[in-house]
Amino acid sequence: MIEMQLGPSGVNGRGSGDVPRQGELTPDVIEEILRKFLGLPAAPAVVAAKKGIRPSLCAGCGHRAAFYAIRATFPAGILPSDIGCYTLGMNFGAVDTCHCMGACIGQGAGFYHAYAAGGADFATIVVTIGDSTFFRAGLPGLINAVFQGARFILVILDNATTAMTGHQPTPQIGVRADGSEGRKVFIPDLVRACGVRHLREIDPYDVEAFTAALKEADSFIRSPEGDIAVLIAGHPCIVNRAARQAQAVFAMSITDDCVGCRVCIDAFECPAILFDEEQDRAQIDQNRCIGCGVCVHVCPTDAIRAEGSKA
Numbered sequence: 001m002i003e004m005q006l007g008p009s010g011v012n013g014r015g016s017g018d019v020p021r022q023g024e025l026t027p028d029v030i031e032e033i034l035r036k037f038l039g040l041p042a043a044p045a046v047v048a049a050k051k052g053i054r055p056s057l058c059a060g061c062g063h064r065a066a067f068y069a070i071r072a073t074f075p076a077g078i079l080p081s082d083i084g085c086y087t088l089g090m091n092f093g094a095v096d097t098c099h100c101m102g103a104c105i106g107q108g109a110g111f112y113h114a115y116a117a118g119g120a121d122f123a124t125i126v127v128t129i130g131d132s133t134f135f136r137a138g139l140p141g142l143i144n145a146v147f148q149g150a151r152f153i154l155v156i157l158d159n160a161t162t163a164m165t166g167h168q169p170t171p172q173i174g175v176r177a178d179g180s181e182g183r184k185v186f187i188p189d190l191v192r193a194c195g196v197r198h199l200r201e202i203d204p205y206d207v208e209a210f211t212a213a214l215k216e217a218d219s220f221i222r223s224p225e226g227d228i229a230v231l232i233a234g235h236p237c238i239v240n241r242a243a244r245q246a247q248a249v250f251a252m253s254i255t256d257d258c259v260g261c262r263v264c265i266d267a268f269e270c271p272a273i274l275f276d277e278e279q280d281r282a283q284i285d286q287n288r289c290i291g292c293g294v295c296v297h298v299c300p301t302d303a304i305r306a307e308g309s310k311a
Helices: 001-006 027-037 063-071 085-092 103-117 130-147 185-195 205-219 241-246
Strands: 126-130 152-160 198-202 229-234 249-252 273-276 280-284 306-309
Touching: 063 085, 063 126, 063 152, 063 205, 063 229, 085 126, 103 126, 103 130, 126 130, 126 198, 130 152, 130 185, 152 205, 185 198, 185 229, 198 205, 205 229, 249 280
Parallel strands: 126 152, 152 229, 198 229
Antiparallel strands: 249 306, 273 280
8 A cells, every 4th residue: 555655766676576476474584675676695495394473472362272272172173264353363273364354254154054055064163353353354254154054153352452453442342442431342243143053152361261161162053953162261461450450370380290291381481481401391581471371281291380469
């Protein structure tokens, strides 16, 4: 859009071919663009396991807990998602698709009907969408999916804000753009009004309860009377200072029971958990850890401990 406004003359960008028209603008891609523009020699070729690594969800983000439970519960599931900070679920295999705002629900319905048309048992489809995106673009897709008899699990990741674009309040918060009070519109009411019969609200920090809710939802969508099951994964964004101060804070540590399996690194991907290559074990970065305690549920050897309160 900026290039179009400035005009084509003398602008180096997508129109001139200097910036790729498709794909992510990851750090390695941007470095190559800048080197060419500045007349610098090309960067030496580096063979790496991962190039252009995306940023990570914040330490303590409720979305991470929800994604971990979804991925662990349905390792062979189909996982459409949407545009928001939660798109970073791609980093640990919890997001398969991301197209345009609100498209994930329609994609989930399409995947189900494609399986159903073949007469085969359908794969578990878990659609994830943020609360603000659901308000803005999710409702038409949900109404259509219910009306057309789709069967999938919809997880609404409710962090009570529009986190990716500046923490604008959602209609559920009841604050208008000018700070005045507006009439609150609640997500559960909207979900029920769309015709959904199976609705659960769970804090994703409680990984066991959230996992149980996912399994219950899967049983419902496969039952004779089943259709769409909705889970609202509600936990405030931890960037919100008041919300963070209101939640429990634990002193986190990793004991000698750690066997270096890297589950907490690769499957949970919390930026506050690092891997010590010399000692072949995980360790907590106390400068980044917020003490949420969710990683306790992840370690297969119970090596991660959460004790008391470090506040």
